[in-house]
Amino acid sequence: MLKRKIYPELEGKILINSKMIGNNALGEVTNGVDGAIELVSLLQVAATDMASDPKIHSFEEVSKHNQTKDCWLIISGKVYDVTPFMDDHPGGDEVLLAGTGKDATNDFEDVGHSDSARDMMEKYYIGEIDTSTVPLKRTFVMPQQAPYNPDKTPEFLIKILQFLVPLLILGLAFAVRYFTKKD
Numbered sequence: 001m002l003k004r005k006i007y008p009e010l011e012g013k014i015l016i017n018s019k020m021i022g023n024n025a026l027g028e029v030t031n032g033v034d035g036a037i038e039l040v041s042l043l044q045v046a047a048t049d050m051a052s053d054p055k056i057h058s059f060e061e062v063s064k065h066n067q068t069k070d071c072w073l074i075i076s077g078k079v080y081d082v083t084p085f086m087d088d089h090p091g092g093d094e095v096l097l098a099g100t101g102k103d104a105t106n107d108f109e110d111v112g113h114s115d116s117a118r119d120m121m122e123k124y125y126i127g128e129i130d131t132s133t134v135p136l137k138r139t140f141v142m143p144q145q146a147p148y149n150p151d152k153t154p155e156f157l158i159k160i161l162q163f164l165v166p167l168l169i170l171g172l173a174f175a176v177r178y179f180t181k182k183d
């Protein structure tokens with residue numbers, strides 16, 4: 001018969017992607033067959049809990065964490081608290097800070113992060129983003145074309161001058177000729 005044992009010390013610190021962390025807990029549990037079975041069920045419960053009940057954060061809440069000492073990022077619908085990673089990020093803390101207050105997925109993907117960088121993210125995962133609270137991306141709107149200007153005054157004036165100026169020159173030429181002939 002199975003002897004059920006409870007491991008309160010395991011609570012909240014056992015699972016990250018099916019890998020157990022915490023040596024004490026692992027040692028204690030694997031010492032006995034009963035314990036191992038219990039551990040499996042504990043892990044299953046924890047895994048189910050984690051999978052079915054991630055914390056949902058609103059965009060507004062996440063956006064408030066926008067400092068070096070308190071920095072949350074939204075990447076691919078997930079929320080990461082990268083505060084402990086600020087000093088160690090190979091790309092520097094400034095790019096991480098610049099990724100706050102928005103969906104940083106494109107920033108993250110544009111860099112072409114390695115698989116090990118992606119594995120690392122699990123460490124900082126703190127929940128999902130409530131997508132309905134994320135403001136729509138600002139899309140480029142073509143500026144309205146300047147309305148057609150029906151006022152053709154300058155063009156009209158130029159056309160008249162183009163016609164009048166040669167006439168004036170011609171008139172002047174005739175006048176000069178006329179007066180010089182008289183002399």
Ligand code: HEM
Nearest residue numbers: 080082090091095096099104107108111113114117120121
């Ligand atoms: C949880 C989030 C993040 C993690 C765990 C992470 C991790 C890493 C790691 C491990 C590298 C080294 C290269 C590699 O292995 O790919 C790296 C490089 C880099 N990261 Fe991140 N990163 C994160 C978010 C971001 C974000 C949001 C940006 C914004 C643009 C960014 C920008 C960069 C840049 C520019 C480099 C290149 C550094 C270089 O090669 O000169 N990272 N990141």
